[in-house]
Amino acid sequence: ELKAHSEFRFESNTSLQLVLKRGTAEIFGTELAIDIPYNFNGVKLAVYTYHGAALEITGETIVEYTSEETPMPIYYNLHLALEQRRMLKKSPRILLIGSGRNTASKILANYAVRMGRSPLYIDLDVTNGSTLFPGTMNAFVLDKVVNVEEGCPSSTPLSYFYGQTSISTNMRLYKKIIAKMATVLYKKLEQDEALMDAGMIIIAPKWSDSVGFEILQHIIEAYQVTVVAVLGNERLYSEIIKKNKNEGVEVLKVPKSGGVIDRDVIYRRQEMSRQINRYFYKVDNEFTPYSLILNYKDVSVKKISEEFVAPTSALPIGATRIVDDIRVVDVEPSSAMNHMILALSACEQTEDEEAIAISNVFGYMCVTEIDDAKQRMTLLVPCYGKLPKPYILVGNMKWIDHQ
Structure with a gap:
């Protein structure tokens, strides 16, 4: 009771x-x-x-x-404040940061949907990846409440593959994907007045003292954020208040739920495995994915390398050190790719490495078998058919299919 x-x-x-x-x-x-x-x-x-x-x-x-x-009455009041802005056609764009941001974002999104709104629900958290799985960045037009059993939206997302679970691994790539996604989403908003009025609910990445504020400023500018809600961290709230230089951005301190706890490494690994399993099989194995056999010669596997800075000692005298922005390298299929998560890029054939790196993806696959002798690989794919585009991206994420 x-x-x-x-x-x-x-x-x-x-x-x-x-x-x-x-x-x-x-x-x-x-x-x-x-x-x-x-x-x-x-x-x-x-x-x-x-x-x-x-x-x-x-x-x-x-x-x-x-x-x-419980902070639920406070979350409800925050929802009412956002709804008031929607009624005034001020398009609220709220960024949630801190412990409990995933829970609070779902609550605000569901309350908006129950009011007849369809907000853009944007997940930039590659560490937790609560809307799909870690290593991905996703945006949904949320026209239905978040599925209770799955804990994530049921609609098809606009998805980008980062391929890592830490933003510090490749900051430039992360920032470029943020900017590209924002550009695509704003084009969609400009064509849909109701969508513009509903605004955005954005999940920030896990905070890091070393890179957190730089990323925060980048997100605020790219998505034209109007409200930053800081959950359960007074120090972070105070720091953002001091450093925020964006006029028109309101910074709020919001309590986190008492039930929110920090997840340990073991739990994160288990949760990631459940999330990827849910992507391919849905809850209670409702989906039946397919096996696709590809010859090595028929695929172009690309890996976006980590940030690289040439050491000063390696430069010619008088030369300036240059940061190699984004490098996309060819990967020869081998047994090392077994159990790797792959992304099918939506990018057309091109020589532009950056275009390949920051393009959205059609979906994700998992390498279930490598046969070096026959020069072919077997992939677990969510639907039947040939691959529509030439590029496959690989990161550092692995998952073992126990089905």
Whole structure:
């Protein structure tokens, strides 16, 4: 039994079923239907009720408790403030940063959808990759509430492949993808007044003291951010207030949920595996992916190299050190690529390396078998058919298919 304005928080490493038996309740701002079973596996969730509810849970939990100290009323008030801007056609563009940003972004997005809006939901967090999986950057037109069981939008995203799980690995590439994505999205907004009015909800990358503020400024400028919400970090809030030089950008301090905790390395690896599995198989194996066999000679595999700075000692006398901006190198297929996640670039055939690096992608594949003797590889692909474009991108991410 949950009292009004309380939250039931639980954590589970196994399968678990949740049923709302009475009252009203929601997860991430998505309302639960009465007597409908919701199935979860390996999750950390919170169920909130405004008016009181009765829940039935089947399965084992590691942690479960009820809390009446919750930031949900504050999130709702923030939603109302954004909705007021939408009504005035001021196109709110909010950037969420800090611990709990993924949860807060889903809540704000779902509340907007429930008001009949279709905001752009943009995930720039390559470390967590909550909308697809780590190493990717994605944008959705959110016209339906986020799926409760999957915890991510169900629509097809505009997706870009970064290929790493840390923005410091290749800052230039990360910033160029941000700029390219923003350009594409604003062209879409200019053609759709309702979409422009609904605005943007943007998930910032994981904060890093070494590169965080530089990236933050870049995102604010590229996406013309109007509101920055800093969750659960007073020091970060104070620093952003001092350094923010963008007029018209409102910086807010927002509490994080008491149920939000930092994820350890083991949990992140498990979550990444679940996310990639969900991409290919959906929840409860609803999808049936295909195996595609490709000859080495028929594919052009590219890898975007990490940042490289030529040492001064290696330069001719009097020469200036130049940072090699973005280098795309050919990769010879080999057994080292086994279990690698690949991206199918939407880029047309070109000599422009940067165009290949920052192009959006059609989708993702996984190398399941390498046969050096026969010079061919087997890929797990989400749909049947030939590859429509020539370039395949590879990063540093691996996943083993246990199906």
